[in-house]
Amino acid sequence: MYWEESIETIKRDDLDKYQIKMLNILINQAKNSTFYKKRLFNYEKINSFSDFQKIPFTTKQDLRDGFPYDFLTIDIKEVVRLHSSSGTTGNPTVIFHTKNDLDEWSNLIARCMYMAGVRKEDIFQNIMSYGLFTGGIGFHYGAEKLGAMTIPIGPGNSKRQIWFMEKFKTTVVHILPSYALRLYTHLQEEGIDPKKDLSLKIAFVGAEPHTEETRRKIEELYGIKVYNSYGLSEMNGPGVAFECEYQNGMHLWEDNYYAEIINPETGEVLPDGEEGELVLTTLKRTAMPIIRYRTRDLTRIILGKCSCGRTHRKIDRIKGRSDDMLIINGVNIFPMQIEQILMKAKELGANYIIEVQKENFMDKLYIKVEINNQFFNGTLEELERLQKHIIEELKNEIGVNPIVKLVESGSLPQNEGKAVRVIDHRK
């Protein structure tokens, strides 16, 4: 059940040798860019990973400072596409691709989708944004490469989404987790039971951090398998790491990316199993190689072999971005920790907002969460018990006493794009 068996199950020794070879090619290629010409001045041939790890990190700020062409290694006429961050603050991050870069990327996504069980016969409804954002187009090309019929519908307009699902018997979707939860309420309103009335089997969720509990909730509501995917536009987009059938960590494609976990404070490379910031190097991208890129995503390498037979190491679910971390009266908190607790309570809906503000020189953490209409038994006592229980659970998890407000279903703002979950009024 492999898309490319010899690569996916390559022996570790061979993979290591392959990576060293590719890193040398990459370094030579990168030197053609204005940025790396200076940066890699002292680096000739590397013989080991520890040689490679002497090269300084590349940061998001470096990419911004190098706007627009400092990272480009080839003539612009060889470039066939660019993707870009929105760049609302400062220069956007722009990534260039050659024809071959796009083929490699599409192939990686096809590999991911095939691994999760998608085949040529499947009908794939791509509910992600198209355009500069890499999530929509990335999966689109991957699905076509695999050979599944692709519906490039994009996000929003729930009625039309449901109509397509019904008429074309969609089996696979790619969707934001927050939108999957919202779409379910639309299905309910239309009296459609996704388990009986739709043909869905598989959902790919990503582009937003989410918890294991959210994934399980979507699986339960739709009666499908939900696979977590990891990617970032600087590393092409989706397809960097992906879950196999065992849904226990994401195989990071090490024939395309060299991965390290570092201590975000000191930059020291950590051994497998320890939690830290993921640092990635593109191994195959020609137009714009990036070396030792600080993703700011916190995770760890999962130890041990995977039962699926693939040898590419797995990373754990992203715990959060180092810049998502909230510091509340000196305590470090990740929004994911809060979501994890909220999603466990069936009496609560999927929509929530975290707010932080200063009151009398102290940080106060407010959590507003919607009630789930279906599990309301009609008594105040039950609501009070629920509120108390959630506060207690949160206090145990995050070590801070939050103020939990139960709000009416549908009363929190809903976004078509990525959900805005955290509002920090202290900034």
Add this chain to the structure above:
Amino acid sequence: MAHQLSIFVENKPGKFEKITKILGEKDLNIRGFSVASSGDFGVLKIIVNNPEKAFEILKENNITVSIRNILAVQIDDNSGSLHNLLNILSTNNINLEDCYGISVAYNKSAVIIIEVEKYPEAEKILLANNIRILNDSEIYSL
């Protein structure tokens, strides 16, 4: 068995009004209500002339609502009659989960809406003590 609607409401201006607006537009008539609040949120309980219909309509409007069993008993509107009712329940060890009164005819009679754990038992005890329990149509057309 008679029913009331129990509705989750945030403690904010306009939240109760939203409910009365939805019901009013569909010609549903509120016969009695009570509000219990716990700071930021509360529970609104209402007796309405057609609870099933009102339940559906509120659901359609994405209101958090549930439908609950009640007993509506009629007592005289004079001193001592509420005490008499409560005394019957407590001596028979029936715990009131919630209760509120509606005065129906000034100086004549009042209706007490009660919620308990054990319905058939409570009903039997009240009838044995000559307490009048209203039937569904009587309650909804109060």
